[in-house]
Amino acid sequence: MxxxxxxxxxxxxxxxRLEKMIEAGYSRRIxxxxxxxxxxxxxxxxxxxxxxxxxxxxxKAAIKLGYKGYVCFKVGAHMCANGMWASKAxxxxxxxxxxxxxxxxxxxxxxxxxxxxxxxxxxxxSDENGRGYAACKTVKQLExxxxxx
Numbered sequence: 001m002x003x004x005x006x007x008x009x010x011x012x013x014x015x016x017r018l019e020k021m022i023e024a025g026y027s028r029r030i031x032x033x034x035x036x037x038x039x040x041x042x043x044x045x046x047x048x049x050x051x052x053x054x055x056x057x058x059x060k061a062a063i064k065l066g067y068k069g070y071v072c073f074k075v076g077a078h079m080c081a082n083g084m085w086a087s088k089a090x091x092x093x094x095x096x097x098x099x100x101x102x103x104x105x106x107x108x109x110x111x112x113x114x115x116x117x118x119x120x121x122x123x124x125x126s127d128e129n130g131r132g133y134a135a136c137k138t139v140k141q142l143e144x145x146x147x148x149x
Contacts, residue, residue: 004035006070006090006091006092006094007090009038009070009071009072009091009094010068010069010070010071010090011059011062011063011067011068011069011071011086012063012068014036014037014038014059014071015056015059015060015063017036017037018037018052018055018056018059019056021033021036021037021052022049022052022053022056025049026049027046027047027048027049028046028047029045029046029047030042030044030045030046030047030075031045033047037055037073038070038071038072038073039072039073039074039075040072040073040074041074041075041081042074042075042076043075043076043077043080043082044075044077047075051075051106054084054106055073055084055106058084058086058104059071059086061139061142062086062102065102065142065143065146066088067086067087067088067100067101067102068086068088069086069087069088069089069090069091069097070085070086070087070089070090070091070096070097071084071085071086071087072084072085072096073085073106074106075106076106076107077107080107082105082106082107083103083104083105083106084103084104084105084106085101085102085103086101086102087099087100087101088100088101098120099116099117099118099119099120100115100116100117100118101115101116102114102115102116102142102146103115103116103122105134110134111137112134112135112136112137113136113137113138113139113141113142113145114136115136115142115145115146115149117149121149123145123148123149124136124145
């Protein structure tokens with residue numbers, strides 16, 4: 001992180017910077033914008049407009065659901081780790097805070113959401129076969145999940 005206050009990595013300031021990049025209408029080298037957009041890891045060299053629009057959709061949903069604190073992104077590629085996280089709390093150390101957080105996968109292969117409660121327990125739970133973690137596929141399902149934890 002550059003010389004920014006940690007609050008610059010909260011959902012609304014990141015969304016503001018992201019909106020300006022989308023309005024400009026071209027892809028970016030991730031190495032040039034990772035700090036502006038709180039991207040902590042990436043596989044592809046470029047952040048496409050499609051990536052940015054996925055990030056914007058996630059951030060708007062996160063803000064609507066009250067997850068306005070620290071956000072971060074791992075821009076993956078086919079068959080690699082990836083994700084978007086938004087927490088209710090701000091970071092105190094430059095890393096994701098523990099507790100209430102939502103997650104969305106960030107890959108062209110599949111989309112799913114998860115939510116973490118204040119005790120650092122993630123939902124939905126996997127079943128005995130390791131399935132179920134990807135059962136939450138829409139923002140509406142995420143809202144319903146959050147209401148139960």
